[in-house]
Amino acid sequence: MNQMTAISTSMETKMANAIRVLTMDAVQAANSGHPGAPMGLADVATVLFNRFMKIDPSADKWPERDRFIMSAGHGSMLVYAINHLLGYDDMGMDQIRNFRQMGARTAGHPEYGHAKGIEVTTGPLGQGISTSVGMALAERMLNARFGDELMDHYTYVLAGDGCLMEGISHEAIDMAGHMKLGRLIVFWDDNKITIDGATDVSTSTDQKARFAAAGWHVLKVNGHNADEIADAIEEARKDPRPSMIACRTVIGQGAPNKAGSHKVHGAPLGDEEIKATRVALGWDLPAFEVPQDVYDAWRAISVRGNSARLEWENRLKNNDKADAFKVSFDAPDAAALEAAINAYKSQLSADAPKVATRKASEMALEIVNGTLPNTVGGSADLTGSNLTKSSEMTAVTADDYSGDYIHYGIREHGMAAAMNGIALHGGLKPYGGTFLVFADYCRPSMRLSALMGVPVTYVMTHDSIGLGEDGPTHQPVETIASLRAMPNMMVFRPADAVETAEAWQIAMTSETTPSVLSLSRQGLPTVRTSHCDRNKSAQGAYVLREADGARDVTLIATGSEVEIAMDAADQLAAKGIKAAVVSAPCFELFAAQDAATRQAVLGDAPRVGCEAAIRQGWDLFLRPEDGFVGMTGFGASAPAEELYKHFGITSEALVAAAEARI
Numbered sequence: 001m002n003q004m005t006a007i008s009t010s011m012e013t014k015m016a017n018a019i020r021v022l023t024m025d026a027v028q029a030a031n032s033g034h035p036g037a038p039m040g041l042a043d044v045a046t047v048l049f050n051r052f053m054k055i056d057p058s059a060d061k062w063p064e065r066d067r068f069i070m071s072a073g074h075g076s077m078l079v080y081a082i083n084h085l086l087g088y089d090d091m092g093m094d095q096i097r098n099f100r101q102m103g104a105r106t107a108g109h110p111e112y113g114h115a116k117g118i119e120v121t122t123g124p125l126g127q128g129i130s131t132s133v134g135m136a137l138a139e140r141m142l143n144a145r146f147g148d149e150l151m152d153h154y155t156y157v158l159a160g161d162g163c164l165m166e167g168i169s170h171e172a173i174d175m176a177g178h179m180k181l182g183r184l185i186v187f188w189d190d191n192k193i194t195i196d197g198a199t200d201v202s203t204s205t206d207q208k209a210r211f212a213a214a215g216w217h218v219l220k221v222n223g224h225n226a227d228e229i230a231d232a233i234e235e236a237r238k239d240p241r242p243s244m245i246a247c248r249t250v251i252g253q254g255a256p257n258k259a260g261s262h263k264v265h266g267a268p269l270g271d272e273e274i275k276a277t278r279v280a281l282g283w284d285l286p287a288f289e290v291p292q293d294v295y296d297a298w299r300a301i302s303v304r305g306n307s308a309r310l311e312w313e314n315r316l317k318n319n320d321k322a323d324a325f326k327v328s329f330d331a332p333d334a335a336a337l338e339a340a341i342n343a344y345k346s347q348l349s350a351d352a353p354k355v356a357t358r359k360a361s362e363m364a365l366e367i368v369n370g371t372l373p374n375t376v377g378g379s380a381d382l383t384g385s386n387l388t389k390s391s392e393m394t395a396v397t398a399d400d401y402s403g404d405y406i407h408y409g410i411r412e413h414g415m416a417a418a419m420n421g422i423a424l425h426g427g428l429k430p431y432g433g434t435f436l437v438f439a440d441y442c443r444p445s446m447r448l449s450a451l452m453g454v455p456v457t458y459v460m461t462h463d464s465i466g467l468g469e470d471g472p473t474h475q476p477v478e479t480i481a482s483l484r485a486m487p488n489m490m491v492f493r494p495a496d497a498v499e500t501a502e503a504w505q506i507a508m509t510s511e512t513t514p515s516v517l518s519l520s521r522q523g524l525p526t527v528r529t530s531h532c533d534r535n536k537s538a539q540g541a542y543v544l545r546e547a548d549g550a551r552d553v554t555l556i557a558t559g560s561e562v563e564i565a566m567d568a569a570d571q572l573a574a575k576g577i578k579a580a581v582v583s584a585p586c587f588e589l590f591a592a593q594d595a596a597t598r599q600a601v602l603g604d605a606p607r608v609g610c611e612a613a614i615r616q617g618w619d620l621f622l623r624p625e626d627g628f629v630g631m632t633g634f635g636a637s638a639p640a641e642e643l644y645k646h647f648g649i650t651s652e653a654l655v656a657a658a659e660a661r662i
């Protein structure tokens, strides 16, 4: 519903001009930043906020708020200016004045967690629009569970030419259209300019036809005509399909000499042009000043949102699903999960199954999904290989969002971004699978999971040459090291079913760190045959088998190679050499242990590491004189056992490396 009541269109123009002026002043003060997009999008954003947005800056995490995503993250000043004008208490004028400066919340690109009202970190083009697909899907899934009274909001996205040119946008648009995400509304900033100049130097795609082909509702407006914009939003909100509103805009609108040129994309306007813009806009206040009546008009949006929230709180109080709703949005019940996992681990240690860790993951998911009410599984078209769908799970479809398993299709990057969006939306806990080698197809979104501190779980199977005949295109070699290189990402490579259960427990209770579960295709014996309640994987690495007396050597291995290390220790023992075996399922957690703990695990004896991957990253465990048995190049296509022999990743090689050092 068009909510503009007593506010005149001329006031709306002033509201938009406040965004323009704050943007050009902040970029000028910082002597860096991007004035073009915020100035060009000021009218679209003002109409959206003034007449439609449902947000309450005094309760920035209100689950039922509309989501606003500035996918063209370089236009961060648009977000900061709006949040300042709306009255977010952490976005005073000091923040605007200190745009892009050390310690300010107003970072170069909008960063989730730095300031209220930033729903997702954007800047890598295409990520915002793709993350928003997950948010809009989460909204429909929660709507199916809790009804219109508690969950019925919109997700609005501003996306530029860059966002739509990025490949990930294809995956996101395709998925949103297929899932009929009617509450997703994307504004395309059709300014026909990117950094290198006019868009026609690099693209000739008919974007409107592209969206339509993916099942979207497509509209076109003059992005500087408030009523046209408002009418389109009204229409978009009513349509059951996701909507794309192509907004013909002028980059840097308001700057009399520079508007319309790529020169306003990413450089300060300069004092002269700023002066001229003030004159053109009829804005005669000094820098960083906004008239009270303009503030009042923006604050009215917050007042309206506050009333909506209070009404919603009332509805929640009287709703018989209130408790379940709150549980969904709370942190998972760690105690319940721990109890369930421990009972399961105890059974595993007794049964000692020989299963691939991808199978062990499926088994653990029966416990995880049976204990936590709001997990959402999925796979990028590899459900039967990743084993991500537990027995009670049902598919989420466009006709019925009540399920809990998402068929992401062959869209790894889109899946990773959508999982970020689901997690950021709140209320649901996503995990999703693909082959580990295709982490490279997910990486920019995985990096954002880590940077934002969003605990998404990546289930990545077929984690080495152990996958066999599919060959080197499918065999990760450098992938594990590259993921370990990513800050704030836990990479688990469990050795057996017990460690796999422990990894799931840690991943699902992690609050600010995402996880990768690197899982084998091939069967592995249970090495943890005596039960203990303590989650040993939480230490990152631990002594799996102590030497019989003072150690001659310490063998350290991960995942499928722990079995090889155990075998090597047996062979060494037969020769009278005392070897300890350390299992190291998570380097990041081990690095976080104190020196004494690490020393107790690693000891002083010579060490040999073993992992069917490159050595990079192993300096956490190995000194220059220590040995390593692993890969140095790409794999090959053959049965797994032959490959292990061919590349020399064998217990005999470990024994030889050990003997050479003692």
Ligand SMILES: Cc1ncc(C[n+]2csc(CCOP(=O)(O)OP(=O)(O)O)c2C)c(N)n1
Pocket: 036, 037, 072, 074, 123, 124, 125, 126, 159, 160, 161, 162, 163, 166, 189, 191, 193, 194, 195, 251, 265
């Ligand atoms: C993935 C990615 N590639 C490149 C960039 C660098 N970059 C920032 S803005 C931009 C051009 C974007 O053009 P458009 O979306 O049309 O923005 P406008 O110039 O209209 O503001 C580029 C290439 C980036 N931020 N992210």
Ligand SMILES: [Mg+2]
Pocket: 160, 161, 162, 189, 190, 191, 192, 193, 194
């Ligand atoms: Mg552009």
